[in-house]
Amino acid sequence: MNAKAVPAGLVTRSGEAVPLLDLSRQYAPIRAEILAAIGQVCDSQHFILGEAVAEFEKSAAQFLGTSACIGCNSGTDALFLALAAAGIGAGDEVVTTAFSFFASASAIVRVGARPVFADIDLGTFNLDASAVEQMLDHRVRVKATMPVHLFGQCADMDKFCSIGKQRKLAIIEDAAQAFGATWRGRRAGALGDLGCFSFYPTKNLSAFGDAGCVTSNDEALAARVRLLRNHGMPRRYLHEEIGWNSRLDSIQAAVLSVKLKHLERWNRERQERARTYFNLFESAGLAGANSPIRLPQSSPPASHIYHQFTILAAARDELRKFLTERQIGSEIFYPIPIHRQPCFDYLGYGEGSLPKTEQAAREALSLPMFAEITQDEQQTVVAAIADFYS
Ligand SMILES: Cc1ncc(COP(=O)(O)O)c(C=O)c1O
Structure with missing residues (x-):
């Protein structure tokens, strides 16, 4: 595959450079499988929903341990459909994190509700369940909480599920970055009432365009999502309610079915690459309490699949500039937390209202991470960071 086919900004760089993500390395060994699967869809001339989608939904549900998986247009739509299906x-009001991709909050507004933000745990970057619990005592309009399993690690689902049960709140998992991640051995998307996934091309399970899905173990909720994603239409031209067009394309489903067969290995390899980073940072003297960087932390019940390997770094912006000069990819997820976005001024969250979220926005830096990254490349990344702080 030539570099032209790789999304802008993700091209493989030559020589010593290390890309943040190189999709071409994932594609090359499965190219024949993928093209055959796409070919089958083309031969069938069935492009929307149909057999390829049903097949992917079945295998994804089996993989995740849910009774249902409903394919849709994107992760953003998955959130929106899940919220709508939950009524x-x-x-x-829906409580969520402001340290996430924008869609976690915009989907709440799209169904007509109001996002309420609680602060995060700085170690895991995930929504802090205790902070959520504290605010619930004086907020009677909250109907759901939406923990986001950020960077590939589940939020504290023991606490979120118990909060949901005690207070009769829907728990909607934003698992867009966590396909295959587990909490106490159960997979993200099978833990709350509804799970929402994105298959955006940079995700650990990714399509060749926009795609997403909603999962559930609740048959009634799943049936409602299924209805809503296709114009509220249980059968042709009968509309029980006003839904949307958020169907999954057959070509995307065919690509996803091929990739799903490899996902467990890819996730395992990501975990191995993460261990390599931990070892390299330790050897470079950058893993201790006095280090200018803080390595990502795992909470023990979670199996982190390192969708991103994200550190907290002193002088983060200067470090990033230094890495860019050395042609080492990095990314800031997320430079402006959601509560400080201009479109959410009306919610009234001032500077300093979510101190840990704001610290993460100032200091978080995601380093090159993908299953196929080489040890040499990881060494280059760590050596550059060590040089910067020396
Ligand atoms: C945490 C999170 N939620 C939601 C989304 C939205 O997914 P999509 O881009 O497929 O609409 C993303 C994807 O960027 C995400 O990372």
């Missing part, structure tokens, strides 16, 4: 709407 969240005007006058309701």
Whole structure:
């Protein structure tokens, strides 16, 4: 595959450079499988839903341990459909994190509800369940909480599920970055009432365009999502309610079915690459309490699949500039937390209202991480960071 086919900004660089992500290395060994699967869809001339989608939904549900998986257009739509299916709407509030991709909050607004932000745990970058619990005592309009399994690690689902049960709140997992991640051995997307995934091309399970899915073990909720993703239409031209067009394309489903067969290995390899980073940072003297960087932390019940390997770094912006000069890829997820986005001024969160979230936005830096990254490349990354702080 030539570099032209790789999304902008993700091209493989030559020589000593290390890309943040190189999709071409994942594609090359499965190219024949993928093209055959796409060929089958083309031969069938069935492009929307149909057999390829049903097949992917079945294998994804089996992989995740849910009774249902409903393919849709994107992770953003998955969140929106899940919230709508759970009956969240005007006058309701949903508690979530402001340290996430924008869609975690915009989906709440799209169903007519109001996002409420609680602070994060700086070690895991995930929504802090205790902070959520504290705010619930004086917020009667909250109907759901949406923990985001950020960077490939589940939020504290023991606490979120118990909060949901005690207070009768829907738990909607934003698992867009965590396909295959587990909490106490159960997979993300099978832990709350509804799970939402994105298959955006940079995700650990990725399509060749926009795609997503919603998962559930609740048959009634799953049936509602299925209805809503296709114009509220249980059968042709009968519309029980006003839904949307958020169907999954057959070509995307065919690509996803091929990739799903490799995902467990890819996730394992990501974990091995993460261990390599930990060892290299330790050898470079950058793993201790006095280090200018803080390595990502895992909470013991979680099996982190390192969708991102994200550190907290002193002088983060200068470090990133230094890495760029050495042609080493990195990314800031997320430079402006959601509560400080101009479109959310009306929610009234001032500077300093979520101190840990804001610290993460100032200091977080994601380093090159993908299953196929080489040890030499990882050494280059760590050596450059060590040089910067020396
Ligand atoms: C945490 C999170 N939620 C939601 C989304 C939205 O997914 P999509 O881009 O497929 O709409 C993303 C993807 O970027 C994400 O990372």
